[in-house]
Amino acid sequence: AQSVTQPDIHITVSEGASLELRCNYSYGATPYLFWYVQSPGQGLQLLLKYFSGDTLVQGIKGFEAEFKRSQSSFNLRKPSVHWSDAAEYFCAVAPGTGGSYIPTFGRGTSLIVHP
Amino acid sequence: DARVTQTPRHKVTEMGQEVTMRCQPILGHNTVFWYRQTMMQGLELLAYFRNRAPLDDSGMPKDRFSAEMPDATLATLKIQPSEPRDSAVYFCASGLDIIPNEQFFGPGTRLTVL
Numbered sequence: 001a002q003s004v005t006q007p008d009i010h011i012t013v014s015e016g017a018s019l020e021l022r023c024n025y026s027y028g029a030t031p032y033l034f035w036y037v038q039s040p041g042q043g044l045q046l047l048l049k050y051f052s053g054d055t056l057v058q059g060i061k062g063f064e065a066e067f068k069r070s071q072s073s074f075n076l077r078k079p080s081v082h083w084s085d086a087a088e089y090f091c092a093v094a095p096g097t098g099g100s101y102i103p104t105f106g107r108g109t110s111l112i113v114h115p
Numbered sequence: 116d117a118r119v120t121q122t123p124r125h126k127v128t129e130m131g132q133e134v135t136m137r138c139q140p141i142l143g144h145n146t147v148f149w150y151r152q153t154m155m156q157g158l159e160l161l162a163y164f165r166n167r168a169p170l171d172d173s174g175m176p177k178d179r180f181s182a183e184m185p186d187a188t189l190a191t192l193k194i195q196p197s198e199p200r201d202s203a204v205y206f207c208a209s210g211l212d213i214i215p216n217e218q219f220f221g222p223g224t225r226l227t228v229l
Contacts, residue, residue, distance in 0.1 A: 034217070043119070043206055043220030090158065094216055101216040102148075102171065107157045 002027040002093045006106035013081050014114045021076040021109050023091030033074040034092040086113040117141045119209050119221035127227045133195040136224045139188055140209030147190045148208040149182055165212050197228045
């Protein structure tokens with residue numbers, strides 16, 4: 001079974017600073033990887049996804065993520081954070097072959113943005 | 116634009132009462148997921164439907180929870196009887212059963228059981 005670890009419960013950055021949120025997964029083969037964002041009182045919204053091909057994927061709102069097979073990681077990055085980026089971020093992994101493709105979500109990282 | 120809708124958005128009830136939450140998946144989507152989100156447990160999968168058939172409800176307490184899809188436009192999650200520990204935000208998500216499985220989430224139902 002797959003698993004996801006988001007090591008950081010909270011991350012605090014200043015507006016305009018760069019951001020990296022960490023995600024490590026455990027799965028025997030190449031998985032499907034996702035990053036979702038949840039604003040307060042809202043459901044989760046897909047930021048970006050990786051299925052195959054180029055390991056650097058671009059998403060909405062200026063986010064990108066890089067798949068590193070050797071490190072079993074899929075870290076989310078943004079070069080300059082805006083105050084509106086304050087939210088909860090979830091990494092998810094789904095089996096890449098066979099199975100029901102049901103994703104497993106990490107516990108989330110709460111992003112706090114200081115002015 | 117197409118969205119998953121959930122009703123009610125908020126529900127406060129007393130212990131022992133029946134609670135029904137409804138979800139309208141995006142038209143054309145053939146998979147539906149029910150999740151529960153709490154501070155302690157994070158996001159937990161309760162049930163998963165494909166083409167209206169329940170495929171996985173292993174995360175759901177069977178004695179009090181039930182999930183159904185009466186038709187392709189409606190999914191329901193019922194709790195009977197409700198307990199204070201059921202207090203959480205319940206999310207519905209829908210998607211297409213194609214590789215890969217991207218999910219579209221509704222806004223959630225915030226349930227408080229007193």
